[in-house]
Amino acid sequence: MGSVKVTNVSRKFTKDEDKSTLALDNVSLEVDDKDFVCFIGPSGCGKTTLLRIISGLDKPDIGEVYLDGTKIDSPGPDRGMVFQEYSLFPWKTVIDNILFGPQMSGVKKKDAIVRGEKYLELVGLQQFRDSYPYELSGGMKQRVAIARALANEPSVLLMDEPFGALDAQTRNILQQELLEIWQKKSITILFVTHSVDEAVFLADKIVMMSARPGKIKEIINVDLPRPRDRTSPEANKLRDHILKSLLKEQGH
Amino acid sequence: MVKKHIQALKEKSVEIVSIFSAIVLWQIIAVYVVGNKFYLPSFTDVAGALVEIISRDSSLAIMGLNLQLPMLVVDFLYSMMHFSIGLIAALVIGIPIGMIMGWFRTIDRIADPIVEIIRPIPPLAWIPFAIIWIGLNPFAAGFLIFIGAVFPIMINTFTGFKSVSRVYVEAAKVLGCNTNRELIRYVALPSALPSIAAGIRIAMGVGWMCLVAAEMFGVSRNGLGYQMWHFYDLHRMEFVLVYMLILGFLGLFIDRLLRYYIDGKLLKWRKGVVI
Numbered sequence: 001m002g003s004v005k006v007t008n009v010s011r012k013f014t015k016d017e018d019k020s021t022l023a024l025d026n027v028s029l030e031v032d033d034k035d036f037v038c039f040i041g042p043s044g045c046g047k048t049t050l051l052r053i054i055s056g057l058d059k060p061d062i063g064e065v066y067l068d069g070t071k072i073d074s075p076g077p078d079r080g081m082v083f084q085e086y087s088l089f090p091w092k093t094v095i096d097n098i099l100f101g102p103q104m105s106g107v108k109k110k111d112a113i114v115r116g117e118k119y120l121e122l123v124g125l126q127q128f129r130d131s132y133p134y135e136l137s138g139g140m141k142q143r144v145a146i147a148r149a150l151a152n153e154p155s156v157l158l159m160d161e162p163f164g165a166l167d168a169q170t171r172n173i174l175q176q177e178l179l180e181i182w183q184k185k186s187i188t189i190l191f192v193t194h195s196v197d198e199a200v201f202l203a204d205k206i207v208m209m210s211a212r213p214g215k216i217k218e219i220i221n222v223d224l225p226r227p228r229d230r231t232s233p234e235a236n237k238l239r240d241h242i243l244k245s246l247l248k249e250q251g252h
Numbered sequence: 253m254v255k256k257h258i259q260a261l262k263e264k265s266v267e268i269v270s271i272f273s274a275i276v277l278w279q280i281i282a283v284y285v286v287g288n289k290f291y292l293p294s295f296t297d298v299a300g301a302l303v304e305i306i307s308r309d310s311s312l313a314i315m316g317l318n319l320q321l322p323m324l325v326v327d328f329l330y331s332m333m334h335f336s337i338g339l340i341a342a343l344v345i346g347i348p349i350g351m352i353m354g355w356f357r358t359i360d361r362i363a364d365p366i367v368e369i370i371r372p373i374p375p376l377a378w379i380p381f382a383i384i385w386i387g388l389n390p391f392a393a394g395f396l397i398f399i400g401a402v403f404p405i406m407i408n409t410f411t412g413f414k415s416v417s418r419v420y421v422e423a424a425k426v427l428g429c430n431t432n433r434e435l436i437r438y439v440a441l442p443s444a445l446p447s448i449a450a451g452i453r454i455a456m457g458v459g460w461m462c463l464v465a466a467e468m469f470g471v472s473r474n475g476l477g478y479q480m481w482h483f484y485d486l487h488r489m490e491f492v493l494v495y496m497l498i499l500g501f502l503g504l505f506i507d508r509l510l511r512y513y514i515d516g517k518l519l520k521w522r523k524g525v526v527i
Contacts, residue, residue, distance in 0.1 A: 057422055077428040087423040091442040091521045101427035104434070132521045152427060 001068045002155030002188035004031040004054060009063030011049055023049045024060070025213035031190065031205075033155075036182060038203035039192045040242065042250050046214025047192045048160055054190065055081050055158050067156065077105050080149030084161040086141045088133040094144050095120065095129045101152035119147040122181060139170040146178070150185065159191045163198070175201055179226070196242050200235050201228055208242065210249050218245065293490035298497070301490040310474070323479075324498075330474040331463060334390055338397025338459055338466075345398075346405030346455075347448065353406075354413025354444070355436055367406070375400035375458075376465050383469065393466035393475075400462040401455035408451025412444025446522060449514045456510065460503045476502075 006029040014020040023046040031037050039047040052058035054065055056075035065072045067079065080101075088097050095116050102112040120126055123143040133141055142162055149157060163171045175198060182189055193199050199206050203222050210217040220242070224234055261268070275295050282294035289297055310323040353360045353367075378399050386392040416439065424439045467477030476495055483491035515522075 055426055057425060075425040075428075075430065077426075079426065081423070081426040083419055083423060085419045087419045089420060089423075089439070089442070091445070100424070100429075100438075104424075104428040104438075134521070148427070158426075 001033050003033045003068055004029075004156060004188065004190070005066040005069075006030075006050070006054070007064050007066070009050070009053060009060040009065065011046070011053065011058065011060050022213035024053075025215050027063070027214065027216055029207065029216060029219075031188060034186050034188055036179075036189045036202055036204045037191065037207060038199035038205070039190070039207045039209060040194065040196065040199045040246070041209030041214075041217070042211045042246060043194065044214075045209040045211040047209055049214065050209075051081075051158050051160050051190060051192050054156075055079055057081075077101060077152040078154050079156045079158055080152055080154035081158045082142065082145045082149050082160070082162040084164050086133070086138070086145070086165075088141055088144055088148070090133050093130050093132055094125065094136070097133070097144060098148045098151045101148060105152065116147075116151055119151045120144075122150070122184070123147045123177070137170075138166050139174060142166065142174065143177070146181070150181070154187065156188045156190065159189065161192055161194065164194070171198070178202070196239050196246070197230070199242070200224075200239050201230055206242065208245060217249070290487060290489055293493050297490040298493050301488070301494045305491065305494060327474050327476050327479050328502075330390075330472055330478075331467070331476040334393040334466060334471075334475060335397055335459060335463055337391060337394025338399075338462070339401055339456065341394065341398040342401035342405050342455055342459070343452070346402040346451075347409050350406040350409025350448075350451075351413055351436060351441070351444075354410040355432065355440060360410075367403075371403045371407075375462050379465070379469055388469075388471050390472055392469075393463075393471040396466040397459040397462045401459040404454040404458060405448070405451045408454070409444065409448050412447030412451075413440050415447070416440045416443045446519055449518065453507065453510055453514075456506060457503070460499075460506070464499065 006027060009024055009027045010022070011024040012020050012022050027046075027050060039050065041047050049058060053060050054067075054072065056072050056079065059073070072079075088094075089100065092100065095113070098116040098119055099109075099112045102115055103109065107115070117126070117129070120129060123146055125140060125143055125147070128136060128140065128144075133144070136144065145162070146157075163174050166174065178189075179202065191199075191202060193202075200222065206220040206222060207216055208218045208220065209215065220238070222238065224232070224238070229235065279295045282292045282297070286292040293301075305324055306322060308323040309320055310326040312319045312321050312326045312329065349363065353363050375396055378396060382392040382395045386395055420439050420443055421435060424435060429435060429438055463475075464477035464480060467475040468481045472478060476499055480492055480495035480499075483489075483495070
């Protein structure tokens with residue numbers, strides 16, 4: 001199970017004594033189990049902050065976050081996370097990176113290896129099992145990062161612009177692969193992006209946010225049939241709607 | 253096989269010619285310009301002294317055994333003992349202190365002013381207290397080497413821990429690695445290892461430089477540094493020069509050995525990183 005409930009969350013960042021930014025203002029949201037939700041909005045709208053609060057890395061000033069009815073107040077293996085920056089431990093080989101989570105939660109090395117190899121196969125990088133991260137391309141690094149997050153068998157996968165640093169070609173391939181993984185593993189995915197194209201291709205629901213203070217502006221249910229065609233008239237219509245709405249948000 | 257060696261020699265020809273010319277120049281200056289063995293012993297004087305040193309024996313008493321060994325070996329063992337005492341103490345004390353100072357902001361604030369006041373004191377200025385506190389024994393020499401070696405290790409460990417990338421710590425946290433102990437053990441320490449290794453290399457260099465001074469104030473009647481001073485008292489400068497060269501070559505050798513071990517074994521994952 002992986003249903004997430006965010007209730008009245010506010011988060012303020014204080015720089016000096018009198019200067020502060022309200023990153024999130026009274027945000028409430030419910031995400032059903034096995035949903036693929038994309039967060040989109042102008043930069044500085046608090047979408048990453050919201051994801052970090054759900055992961056437990058950041059704490060809300062007001063409000064609560066629940067995962068399957070349990071309150072979240074610290075990071076935990078039930079929520080996997082993939083970062084925008086390359087976050088693989090450079091001193092560990094690919095397989096050891098994937099094993100890190102299971103070993104931390106006390107899985108025996110033997111069982112952990114079996115599990116790790118399963119996820120390595122899922123992202124198709126078996127032949128790089130014993131390579132170090134510096135030997136991998138950007139796309140491969142993020143594939144391993146996904147496998148590492150999944151190896152803990154979380155019920156929710158949080159992704160913070162995971163494909164942001166990749167070239168367009170690799171990005172499209174990885175989006176496709178991520179959808180296959182999502183369908184195979186049937187988990188909930190919360191995905192922050194700044195790419196409208198990405199959100200329309202991936203999401204069941206698109207959460208549009210407005211900037212300063214960060215609020216939820218609109219939630220769009222995307223009912224385009226899967227597998228999706230990136231250039232279908234319906235997808236274009238939806239893209240057009242979101243782009244116009246974003247432009248308005250940025251004050252143009 | 254022979255061909256290979258000749259090929260290797262050919263590739264190093266410039267370096268070989270350089271060293272050879274320096275020796276010839278040294279010999280000419282020593283014999284025809286200075287002309288005084290006391291001020292500048294020539295290459296042949298030094299070579300002769302080396303042969304003499306190698307052929308001398310000395311006794312080494314350990315655990316009731318009285319071993320008869322070449323003098324050079326005995327002195328080398330004594331020096332290595334002094335050096336190891338200092339370096340091991342510096343590792344055991346410097347790394348943990350650097351770690352907690354780098355990881356916990358409060359401890360950094362508590363310890364930093366004290367460290368910054370003690371650090372600039374030259375290691376050799378500790379000689380009087382080393383004698384009074386510890387006495388004339390190998391541990392006093394070790395103490396001086398410790399003072400020279402501990403700060404580079406501590407500071408580099410500290411810097412390594414300070415600059416642990418935030419994304420690695422956060423990635424570890426979401427993977428279930430949450431306590432300070434686990435984060436230090438599994439994230440900060442491996443991530444800081446290149447910096448710690450660089451600190452150890454610097455520390456070994458500084459410690460090696462302290463060795464001669466540490467052995468000069470009568471902590472033992474053996475050791476490479478002690479012998480150098482001994483021959484100075486006898487005005488045998490060609491012997492002094494032999495020990496100077498031996499100390500230099502050993503320092504170079506230790507540094508190379510360490511670099512080989514660290515880069516080849518410990519820091520394999522950094523291949524491709526320009527150091």
